[in-house]
Amino acid sequence: MDNLGVGFELMIVGMSTVFLILLIVIWGGKLLIKAVNKIAPEEVVAPRKGAAPAAAVDSSTMAILQQVVSQITGGKGHISSAKRI
Secondary structure (H helix, E strand, O other): OHHHHHHHHHHHHHHHHHHHHHHHHHHHHHHHHHHHHHHOOOOOOOOOOOOOOOOEOOHHHHHHHHHHHHHHHOOOOOOOOOEOO
16 A cells, blocks of 8 residues: 555646646746747838739639539528739
């Protein structure tokens, strides 16, 4: 019976240690994310001046898309517009 008590004690100590280490890793990760966002903020990309607007899809592709959406949704869905990206 003495070995059972030692086993439970080792289990509690081991699980507590793992829990604390995981908490330290989580807090360290959050701290690192905050520090990196403060030091190096995300770059804002300016839109290109010569960029052409997205072209609309042709009529045959639009018809195929409408058939697919109609088949998938059981006739309840429809496409109002589509454009290439």
